[in-house]
Amino acid sequence: MKKNKTIFMGLERKNNSLPLSNYIVVPIPFERSVSYGHGTAFGPKAVLEASAQVELWDEETKTETWKENIFTTAAVNCKGTTRIVFNRITKTVKDVMRYKGIPFYIGGEHSITQALLEPYIEKYKKLSVLHFDAHADLRAKFEGNPHSHACALYPASKQVPVVQVGIRSVGDTECENINSGKVKTFLMHENRDIKKLIPQVLKNLTDTVYITIDVDGFDPSVIPATGTPQPGGFGWYEALDLFREVINKKNIVAIDVVEACRRDEDTITEMNTAKLIYRLMGYLSQKKK
Numbered sequence: 264m265k266k267n268k269t270i271f272m273g274l275e276r277k278n279n280s281l282p283l284s285n286y287i288v289v290p291i292p293f294e295r296s297v298s299y300g301h302g303t304a305f306g307p308k309a310v311l312e313a314s315a316q317v318e319l320w321d322e323e324t325k326t327e328t329w330k331e332n333i334f335t336t337a338a339v340n341c342k343g344t345t346r347i348v349f350n351r352i353t354k355t356v357k358d359v360m361r362y363k364g365i366p367f368y369i370g371g372e373h374s375i376t377q378a379l380l381e382p383y384i385e386k387y388k389k390l391s392v393l394h395f396d397a398h399a400d401l402r403a404k405f406e407g408n409p410h411s412h413a414c415a416l417y418p419a420s421k422q423v424p425v426v427q428v429g430i431r432s433v434g435d436t437e438c439e440n441i442n443s444g445k446v447k448t449f450l451m452h453e454n455r456d457i458k459k460l461i462p463q464v465l466k467n468l469t470d471t472v473y474i475t476i477d478v479d480g481f482d483p484s485v486i487p488a489t490g491t492p493q494p495g496g497f498g499w500y501e502a503l504d505l506f507r508e509v510i511n512k513k514n515i516v517a518i519d520v521v522e523a524c525r526r527d528e529d530t531i532t533e534m535n536t537a538k539l540i541y542r543l544m545g546y547l548s549q550k551k552k
C-alpha cells in the first residue's frame with residue numbers, strides 16, 4: 264500500500280471526510296519564542312511522516328483505529344505576527360469544534376496552547392486541563408513576551424483548574440504560581456509512584472478535560488529531541504498508564520501534543536510521538552465499545 268506522508272498514519276478510508284471522522288489531526292508548525300534548541304516548526308511534518316511507519320493494528324488496544332476515519336487537515340498557516348497566527352489558530356479550533364471528531368493538535372511550540380484553549384474555556388463551563396510537561400510554563404511573561412512557550416499555561420491557570428504532571432523545572436518567577444489558585448502541581452521527584460499519582464490526578468480534574476502534552480514531560484530516553492530537555496521524566500509505560508486512566512474516566516474534548524523537534528541524529532522523537540498519538544486514539548476508541 265502506498266502511504267501518503269502528509270496525512271496521519273499515511274492513509275485514510277475511501278470517502279473519508281471531516282464530518283465523518285472520529286479523529287481530526289491539525290498540524291500547527293509554529294515556532295517563535297524558543298529559548299534554547301530549535302526545530303519545533305518541523306515537528307508536525309516529521310510526526311506525520313513517521314506515523315506512516317506505525318503499525319495500523321495497535322498491539323495494546325487491539326484496534327485498527329484508522330478505520331474509524333482520521334482526517335488530517337492542512338497545516339495552519341504560521342506566517343505573520345504571533346497575534347495573527349494565534350487568531351488563525353483560534354479560528355481553526357472553532358471550525359474543528361463544529362464536527363464530532365476529537366481533535367489532536369500537533370505543534371509546534373507550546374505557546375499555541377494559549378490560542379487552542381480559548382474556545383474550549385469559553386464553551387465548557389467546567390473544563391479542566393491536564394498539563395503533562397517537564398516545565399511549569401506558568402510565567403506571566405518570559406523575556407518580555409506573554410506568548411512565550413514558558414507562559415503556555417499562565418492565562419488558562421487564571422480561568423480553569425490546571426493539573427500539572429511531570430514537572431521538574433520551575434523558574435524563580437513562577438514558583439509562587441505552582442500549587443496556588445487553580446493550579447495543582449505534582450512535582451516529578453515527589454510523585455514517582457504512578458499508581459499513587461493517578462487517583463490524585465483524577466481527583467483534581469473535573470469531568471471535562473483538555474489534555475496538553477509537551478513531549479518533554481517524557482524522559483529524554485523516550486523523547487530525546489525537544490527544545491529544553493530535563494532529566495528524570497515519565498517512562499513510556501508510566502505515561503500510558505496515566506493517559507489511559509484519564510481517557511477512561513473523563514470526557515476528553517481535545518488533545519494537543521507539542522514541542523516535538525526533528526533532528527538529524529535519529530527519528531526516535533517523531534516515531535514515538537506518532538505512536539503515542541495513535542495509542543491515545545486507540546484508548547478513546549476502546550472506551551466507546
Ligand SMILES: [Mn+2]
Nearest residue numbers: 397398477479
Ligand atoms: Mn516543556
